[in-house]
Amino acid sequence: MGRIYRFSWNTIVWLGEAQDNSDKALETIENIFYSMRYVTNRRHPPLEDFERLSIPTPGSALWQDLNHLLGRPWFRRVWVIQEVALSENFYVRCGHRSLSWHVLSIFALIMKEHNLLRYLKVHNSLLNGQIGCQRVSEIDRMKNGTSPLESISSSHMLPELVAGRDAQATQLKDKVYALMGLASSSLQPNYSDTVSVCDVYMAATIEVLVVEEANNDRARSFPPWTVPYDTVVNLLCCVDHFDPQSGCPSWVPHWGKARETVSLGYDSASPKLYKAGTGPGGFPDAGNYMRIQQKLRTIVMTGRIFDIIGEYGAPFVGDVESLLHKAFFDESSSTIIKSHHMAMRCDPYPGESGLFEAFWQTIVAAKDFTRLRRAPPAYGDVFGVLLDEVIGRSPAMPHQSYPSRRLTMDHLRAQSARRPSQIYRELEEAVYAACSGRTYFTTMKRYMGLGPKYARQGDKICVFTGSHVPFIVRPHRDQSYQLVGECYVHGIMQGEVLRMNNILEEPITLR
Structure with missing residues (x-):
């Protein structure tokens, strides 16, 4: 099939018959494309500008129409990846209306960059518009990186x-x-x-x-x-x-x-933000290599075993809009309250950070909502308001500071696009990307971090030479380890372990 798509002049995919107001949905995609394609900032548009920008208002039935269209099964099938990526000119057709892939892909990018995906949310739906929109962006990335005539x-x-x-x-x-x-x-x-x-x-x-x-x-x-x-x-x-x-x-x-989870280390921005095993100089000498051996089932890397997990909490759960609220205010099991109790046992925090900064930076893995830049101090201001509210005292943690204009929960609940509520929405995205599916933990040396929900007491924190993020490994037989997954550990993400003379580099065998 790959050869057929490579040499086709035009490829048209059939999404199905027109239904669920699919014509209106296609028209809405075109409207958003034409009105928003040259908007360069990545902020959520003010609600009062939605109509001017041809964006349906939050309560509009057009979002439901879009959700039905983008939730059609075609968007989730694995075989469509090569269908799109290898075709020179690609169109989608639903009923009697067609749409070029270029318009659809730019629309999906706009929805993501301007934080509009939240309006496509449908509870208890696996094939919803959010997933379809994200799939379009992912496939378009592959299409742009693939030549139709070359493998x-x-x-x-x-x-x-x-x-x-x-x-x-x-x-x-x-x-x-x-x-x-x-x-x-x-x-x-x-x-x-x-x-x-x-x-x-x-x-x-x-x-x-x-x-x-x-x-x-x-x-x-x-x-x-x-x-x-x-x-x-x-x-x-x-x-x-x-x-x-x-x-x-x-x-x-x-x-x-x-x-x-949303990967901490698998994206182009991560090596610029994290340098756990590289330090300021970037990747180590080209002579550093990993070895695959023993019938392909074992790999050997050099690295440093830094610490051991002492306590771990429950996994963070919820979607983008609910995870932050559940973590703080779910009375049956407030994840943040439990994490706060664990964090307080890390005082004084090792390294240069105060305890409060280490805590909130860990909860967002030190990234902002785009996952391309470091988290700004304003995230800490909003996080502090939430933490004071749920803990019931101010300040809730040592070394907690406040902005000159003291924020309140009323500022965060405001529905307008004023700065505090905007930062709150960004914080929602940042917390979701860092925490969803992960668990908060502390180590024997009083460091705190985020790791896979499979992490357990006794697992070890390993910094592989050349890796920009640390990993959690579990001791196995014959002095080898099993890989549990990547993690964030506040205070060792900028090459600090490489400068600790008491932690030696050694071969690490993964099975």
Whole structure:
């Protein structure tokens, strides 16, 4: 199919018959595209400007129409990735109306950058407009990075495998096979029972990792292989399902399951914000490599075991709009109250941060709502108002400071687009991206962090040489470890561990 799409002049996808006001939904997409495509700031537009910008008002039925259109099954299928990415001119058609992919993709980008996706929310719906919109953006990224006439190399297949995790497929093996049309891969589809799903995911992972030193048949047959650290670090950031019973090594991502978290380290901005294992100089010398050995099931990296998890809390749950409120004000189990009690046992906090700054920075993983920049101090001001309210005293933590104009809960509840309520909405996004699906923990050395919900007491914090984020590993047999997943630990994200003379670099074996 890949060759058919590469040489097609035009490709038209059929979304189905016109229903659920799909004509109005397509018209709304075009209106938002034409009115917002040149708006460069990433702020949420003031509500009073929605009508002028051709954006439906929050209570408009047009959002429901958009939700039905973008929630159609086509947007979730894994096989559509190569259909879009490899076609030169692509259109979607619903009923008697058509829309170019360019208009649809820019619309999806506008919805994301201007924080308009919240209006597409439908409770208890798996195929909703939010997911469809996000899928359009993800597929468009791959389309822009793929030449219709040339296959990408298998060593650059990682972004495609990542994108395929959120898609739907009848066969779990298709999470890999459906993407092979994009790459010059040596993998051959095999649906027989003699090849397990784990075998396919392992083979795809090895295809990503093996570089030019092992790109011929003879080299592939004789591990160990050497792989640059930046490649393997990106791969390890894709691991967020810890299942010792899966049959796969812990460092192989489960390509058949959608992520449970928004990755801390797998994006282009993360190496600029975090430098846990690189320090100010960036990646280490090119001679630093990871080794794959023992029948492809073990990898060996250099790193430093920094600390041990002492306490951990319950996972943060909820969508973008509800997670922050649930964390603070859910009377049955306030996640923040429990985390606050754990944080207070970290006073005085190690390093240069005061306890309050360490706490709120951890809850947003030191990133703002775009995940491209550092969290601004204004987030701490709003976080402090919420914390004082739920803890019942002011200040709620040591070293907590307040802005010259004291904020109140009334400022945050204001429905207008004034600055405090705008920061609150940004904080919602930042907390969701950092905390959703993760758990808050503290370590034996009184550091605090965010890690996978699978983290447990006794797990270790490891900083691999060349990695910009730390990882949680679990001691296994024969002095080896199982990878639990990436984490944020406040106070070691800028290379501090590399400067601790009492923590030596050593080989770390992952199974």
